Amino acid sequence: MGKQTPLFDSHNQCGAKIVDFGGWDMPLHYGSQIEEHHVVRQDAGMFDVSHMTVVDVTGQDAKAFLRKLLANDVDKLKASGKALYSGMLNEKGGVIDDLIVYYIDDTNYRVVVNASTRDKDLAWMAEQAKDFSVSIEENSNYAMIAVQGPNAREKANSTFSDAQKAAVDGLGIFVAADSEGYFIARTGYTGEDGYEILVPAEQAGDFWSRLIDAGVRPCGLGARDTLRLEAGMNLYGNDMDEDVSPLEANMGWTIDWNDEARDFIGKSALAAEKEAGVKNKLVGLVLEGKGVIRAHMKVVVEGVGEGETTSGTMSPTLKKSIGMARVPKAAGEQVMLEIRGKLIPAKVVKPCFVRKGEALV
Amino acid sequence: MSNVPSDLKYVTSHEWIRLEDDGTVTVGITDHAQELLGDVVYVELPEIDSEVAVDDEMAVVESVKAASDIYAPLSGTIIEVNEALEDAPETVNSSPYDDGWMFKMKPSELSEMDNLLDSEAYSTEIEE
Incomplete structure (x- = not known):
């Protein structure tokens, strides 16, 4: 206890x-x-x-x-x-x-x-x-x-x-x-x-x-x-x-x-x-394919390098999977997430998805 | 207390198995399993026509908490999956034994049914 x-x-x-x-x-x-x-x-x-x-x-x-x-x-x-x-x-x-x-x-x-x-x-x-x-x-x-x-x-x-x-x-x-x-x-x-x-x-x-x-x-x-x-x-x-x-x-x-x-x-x-020069940044992710983002998934940023998710869930408000990830500073608007061996596309957004009941992404 | 229908078979990894009249089986997860998982938010179903062996990881149930693998309780071929779960995964919580079924398969070795638990044995298994 x-x-x-x-x-x-x-x-x-x-x-x-x-x-x-x-x-x-x-x-x-x-x-x-x-x-x-x-x-x-x-x-x-x-x-x-x-x-x-x-x-x-x-x-x-x-x-x-x-x-x-x-x-x-x-x-x-x-x-x-x-x-x-x-x-x-x-x-x-x-x-x-x-x-x-x-x-x-x-x-x-x-x-x-x-x-x-x-x-x-x-x-x-x-x-x-x-x-x-x-x-x-x-x-x-x-x-x-x-x-x-x-x-x-x-x-x-x-x-x-x-x-x-x-x-x-x-x-x-x-x-x-x-x-x-x-x-x-x-x-x-x-x-x-x-x-x-x-x-x-x-x-x-x-x-x-x-x-x-x-x-x-x-x-x-x-x-x-x-x-x-x-x-x-x-x-x-x-x-x-x-x-x-x-x-x-x-x-x-x-x-x-x-x-x-x-x-x-x-x-x-x-x-x-x-x-x-700061090397990495913490960004928001919205999963575009099927699955659920969880912490410690590999993030592949094409032509730039790799990062890792730090948090993730299925958003009850957005009905999409969202998360946060630490990625190289040069990462753009699109990344791939490795989920159970498959690469699934995700969109990079400002890490603020919902405020005062309103969807922001 | 969890609901454990007496007309179904079970495995210790918390799948239930129903033998249909045509010799195929329907598989889902138990009431006890959905309680442990909490709100289900995503179900990844197997490919139709895929061949599986006992204990193969073949589907994934993700709840608000975590992802859990679903194992094949029998060897055989997947003949149908419950596509309705893609849009309404919460059905696994609200109706684990009916609308929340996951897939149907054609067993290759019906004798494997003998290795499954009956409702009494499964109830004992999940008692604390």
């Missing part, structure tokens, strides 16, 4: 199929993964993401520390609750993890990192913090529920107290509000509008039930993966890892070069990589 989130009993009551997910007992689906996918595209679904790790970074040097630790620059966060997506890199410029950092004030930040990378992330952060007056504390007082879909905010709002309703009124995208113990962020991993909500662990089951009563349907991690892939969002461990540069993982936009005086970890390696 693995670790269980505060919502484990709720999942069983909802008929979840529980699977091991990086040491956690998590719901894969509650009946049909594809139905859950469509619910999020068309209405409102919710995911237990309490296995993710919340880390509070506080102290006099919190800002200086995070400006060193992260490739994106927390200096651009000025309003309380504002969030930023960033890679946390090693000295070689490889991605240790991708994360979201929330600004509370100059001495208080909240970082949410992946579950599978928890131990190495905490160890890395502690090691890098040695020269800074900063405290790094894992915060395990919370459960985390992502409510996603075109009707997600409206339905979630109906479960909130008056104070919470007021706090989220006019809440911008990528901003969080802290109200009566709930940390409500307008973020997500599906390509739809919605919230990711930190709720005190002991209140999680009750909140889950209220969301069900409000018409929000429980969705498993299976649908979460097909939704994020349609939205073109990277999955750590699949689409990038410690041996992959953010410049080859479609994360160039998360590296902030503006302040030349800022020396973030991995900067010199990335600068050298740019100088030498």
